[in-house]
Amino acid sequence: MDKFSFLIAEGFKNIFRHKLTSSATIFSIFLTLSIVGFLILANQNTNKIIEYLRAKYKIEVFFKEGFTDDELNNAINQIGSIKGVRSTTLISKKDAEKIFKSQFGEDIFDLVGFNPLPASCVVNVEKDGIEKLEIMPIIKRLEMLPVVDEIKYQSGLISRIESYYERFSQIAILCFILSLAISIFVISNTIRLTIFSRKNLIVSFQLIGATRSFVRFPFIVEGLFHGFFGSMLSAIALYFLIDYGNTVIDDIISFKINFDPYLLSATLIFIGIMISTIGSIRATSKYIK
Amino acid sequence: MDKFSFLIAEGFKNIFRHKLTSSATIFSIFLTLSIVGFLILANQNTNKIIEYLRAKYKIEVFFKEGFTDDELNNAINQIGSIKGVRSTTLISKKDAEKIFKSQFGEDIFDLVGFNPLPASCVVNVEKDGIEKLEIMPIIKRLEMLPVVDEIKYQSGLISRIESYYERFSQIAILCFILSLAISIFVISNTIRLTIFSRKNLIVSFQLIGATRSFVRFPFIVEGLFHGFFGSMLSAIALYFLIDYGNTVIDDIISFKINFDPYLLSATLIFIGIMISTIGSIRATSKYIK
Amino acid sequence: MIHLDNVSYTFKKGGGVTNVNLDINESEFVFMIGPTGSGKTTMLRLIYMDILPQVGNIVVNKFTSSGMKPKKLPKLRQKIGMVFQNYLLMNDRDLFENVALPLHVLGFPKRQITELVEKSLDEFGLSNKVNHYPHELSGGEQQRACVARAMIKDPDILLADEPTGNLDPVTSFELIKIFEKINKAGTTILMASHNYNLIKGRGHRIIEIQNGSVRS
Amino acid sequence: MIHLDNVSYTFKKGGGVTNVNLDINESEFVFMIGPTGSGKTTMLRLIYMDILPQVGNIVVNKFTSSGMKPKKLPKLRQKIGMVFQNYLLMNDRDLFENVALPLHVLGFPKRQITELVEKSLDEFGLSNKVNHYPHELSGGEQQRACVARAMIKDPDILLADEPTGNLDPVTSFELIKIFEKINKAGTTILMASHNYNLIKGRGHRIIEIQNGSVRS
Numbered sequence A, B: 001m002d003k004f005s006f007l008i009a010e011g012f013k014n015i016f017r018h019k020l021t022s023s024a025t026i027f028s029i030f031l032t033l034s035i036v037g038f039l040i041l042a043n044q045n046t047n048k049i050i051e052y053l054r055a056k057y058k059i060e061v062f063f064k065e066g067f068t069d070d071e072l073n074n075a076i077n078q079i080g081s082i083k084g085v086r087s088t089t090l091i092s093k094k095d096a097e098k099i100f101k102s103q104f105g106e107d108i109f110d111l112v113g114f115n116p117l118p119a120s121c122v123v124n125v126e127k128d129g130i131e132k133l134e135i136m137p138i139i140k141r142l143e144m145l146p147v148v149d150e151i152k153y154q155s156g157l158i159s160r161i162e163s164y165y166e167r168f169s170q171i172a173i174l175c176f177i178l179s180l181a182i183s184i185f186v187i188s189n190t191i192r193l194t195i196f197s198r199k200n201l202i203v204s205f206q207l208i209g210a211t212r213s214f215v216r217f218p219f220i221v222e223g224l225f226h227g228f229f230g231s232m233l234s235a236i237a238l239y240f241l242i243d244y245g246n247t248v249i250d251d252i253i254s255f256k257i258n259f260d261p262y263l264l265s266a267t268l269i270f271i272g273i274m275i276s277t278i279g280s281i282r283a284t285s286k287y288i289k
Numbered sequence C, D: 001m002i003h004l005d006n007v008s009y010t011f012k013k014g015g016g017v018t019n020v021n022l023d024i025n026e027s028e029f030v031f032m033i034g035p036t037g038s039g040k041t042t043m044l045r046l047i048y049m050d051i052l053p054q055v056g057n058i059v060v061n062k063f064t065s066s067g068m069k070p071k072k073l074p075k076l077r078q079k080i081g082m083v084f085q086n087y088l089l090m091n092d093r094d095l096f097e098n099v100a101l102p103l104h105v106l107g108f109p110k111r112q113i114t115e116l117v118e119k120s121l122d123e124f125g126l127s128n129k130v131n132h133y134p135h136e137l138s139g140g141e142q143q144r145a146c147v148a149r150a151m152i153k154d155p156d157i158l159l160a161d162e163p164t165g166n167l168d169p170v171t172s173f174e175l176i177k178i179f180e181k182i183n184k185a186g187t188t189i190l191m192a193s194h195n196y197n198l199i200k201g202r203g204h205r206i207i208e209i210q211n212g213s214v215r216s
């Protein structure tokens, strides 16, 4: 019991005994986990881009002549319930007239004496969600409706948008993994150096009869603390950075970065403690015979 | 002369005398500059996104009735020479007919007995270049042409595209600056630790009468070498990463990351040597009285 | 207690000890003398098994060098007090903490540790230096601190490598008397020294090392 | 050559030297004796200006302690040879490189350095250890290495702090004879030692330090 509390106390004292190396470790955990946290957030927010692009995409459905408004409304409701459809807008024959006017600058009634333009419907696709949007199943379902005459869609466009998005999020995930790997390396590297500067102490400990676990335990306590403190700092820094960033960005382009500070902190602290503790154990082993 | 060559040799020998600290420094330069290099490339390639979005944007210009094809062609040429205009496509009355057919599923000739649709022209805006694209000056120029009847454009869309792009490239630049700052900190931190582990040697040097510059010079040589070697490694790693990445990405979405390996290497090596050398000088100073 | 059976150890660059046979019984007080570089420190390192013999066998307090595993070393060393020639104090903690360390390793209760350490520092005339870090001690003070640390746990065996090198004659003599006292109380002592004047005529066994071999 | 004028230096935690007056002339050979912890090392540190006096003034070889700037220290120390009590060899380089270092500091040509170092190592009986790193040397060998390093540049002043602590009587005596030789050739020597037997009756001035003060 006395031994255990001594070892815990040793771990804590070492943080202050070796201020430079402690601060270096905490600092490097702080720096690298800030990047990791930043990229976690970036990843969580990449879907905003696909939302934006998907929002611009629409399918136009032209209806056959001779259906009543009720029947059309009915059809519209059916369309609205298709998976992948976000919203539908009926463009009645009247609306089509206005569109013709705006598009060609002339009144179709004046030109022809009657309204030959068909009623139609603009189908907007789902913009949320990160799964790849498949357009063909929607088209198939639409074609099955009896009221539908013709369907206009740019099959190329949506798949291009999706693949752009896919590339983008692949890069984002790649960045994240890369930065996580680099964090692990940088932190381990720092820990390796800090423990290297204490290798003589480790040897001396063993020469006076300390067991491996006796030597190692304070390092684990230290590692835990460094990991906790460094990642905590990065979580705090990110919180304020994004909080401030959000007010600035919001003013300019009305966009807010989504984030859950508790989840972010928990993730970062978990990562920080894991890397730091494991790094300490591994680096110590090198000098423990 | 003998002293100078001794000091150079000392610097080189120290790299091997202190293998662990040398490799740690090189490793940390390599890691952090890899991120920096990656972000330099990402920055250089963000314009691909704006290009894609701008390519989707077009201005439609409707012509008045009663102009000859020559006059229209003349106008089109004038439009093509407006700053910010990439290309123009004439849509003659015939073309408009086809478009009507594809848009409304009916033949305008059948409906009306003549072609009331005006000739028009689709104007594509410049997609290259990273400056913000201003659409209004183009519109103003277009309005001044006598052949022009009406102009259709989505003033909102282009500015939204541009501001999205602006945000995106701001974030990219922010990431870059952040990563550069973090690199500087991480590298300095590592150097600080490596020199900390040699502080007794520095003190001993001074006790036997070495001048400050005598003590410091080998560290500078070492710093130069570490910086050069670490950044070189990161340049090589990035080169192969991107070379491989390009073949993979190219297969999937026909996109190639632009990069100039010489410029990239030169930039990274410059940054690496600067940070490492300055870091070494600063860290040494702490222990040189 | 300590048995060396035809032990040899040669460093890669030469030097070391060859064909050493030595028996030290429980409660013996043995001096080891020999010129500089003759292998005294190497002998002691072999006994506390910092290095293991390349030839021959060593038995210390029932621990045998052949097939010695790193895991068992702490058990052996917890029974041995070591005074290192180069002190090896931990420079990240003060005198008190340095001397207390072996007791923490053995899991002594805190109050007893404070008591024992204070008594020991008093005995070695270091009571007014408790809060000094090693670099804040004079050479002789560091050396005594190292002796205090070796003796604090009342070891079965005390190995002392040149423990009076930085002590004046008076303090050296006092140290020998302290050693004789704990030797009477049962501790086996092996002490390497150059200071023949200090040890001669005290009735203890003296073994002489020369060029890595024992001369009798 | 060395003048201490009412010099005092007290460490924050106590200890140090008080009101020291001392004059050592050119080519003198002075022994400084005193019990452990009396302030010998502190005196020497003051003389090579590792610490500057809080009271009083020190003049060494025309360098004055009051207003001493760190920039001028190397000039002073290049004329002084120091044998440190705790050796302070550079553990990242071998014996040869350690001993050669002061000559590199002074900018000697390479060939001359090799020659001088080989001669010196020979004189100290270390020729067969040229490629040993400090931790591969015995205590006494390290100590002689430190002496060799101090003497290699033929300094005006040699300050030696307990240079025989880890040497056997024979080697210690040889060292004193080497010191006497260079002293004859003009080097001023101040040597701190506990070993009264070694230094008595050799006709050199002996100053006694006790509790931080000089007794005459």
Ligand SMILES: Nc1ncnc2c1ncn2[C@@H]1O[C@H](COP(=O)(O)OP(=O)(O)OP(=O)(O)O)[C@@H](O)[C@H]1O
Binding pocket: C011, C012, C013, C014, C015, C016, C034, C035, C036, C037, C038, C039, C040, C041, C042, C043, C085, D129, D132, D135, D136, D137, D138, D139, D140, D141, D166
């Ligand atoms: N790690 C090592 N590598 C190579 N040679 C070594 C090593 N350690 C010691 N030696 C050599 O072995 C010989 C014996 O060394 P040891 O330290 O045992 O001598 P010692 O009797 O303790 O001498 P001293 O009285 O000077 O301390 C010496 O010549 C030394 O140079």
Ligand SMILES: Nc1ncnc2c1ncn2[C@@H]1O[C@H](COP(=O)(O)OP(=O)(O)OP(=O)(O)O)[C@@H](O)[C@H]1O
Binding pocket: C129, C132, C135, C136, C137, C138, C139, C140, C141, C166, D011, D012, D013, D014, D015, D016, D034, D035, D036, D037, D038, D039, D040, D041, D042, D043, D085
């Ligand atoms: N850095 C320091 N901080 C505090 N006290 C110190 C410091 N250095 C030395 N002392 C104290 O000053 C006193 C004189 O120390 P000094 O090293 O000069 O003694 P010394 O005569 O060289 O002894 P020894 O013969 O043991 O080497 C000692 O009591 C020591 O504890």
Ligand SMILES: [Mg+2]
Binding pocket: C040, C041, C042, C085, C161, D138, D139, D140
């Ligand atoms: Mg020895």
Ligand SMILES: [Mg+2]
Binding pocket: C138, C139, C140, D040, D041, D042, D085, D161
């Ligand atoms: Mg001293």
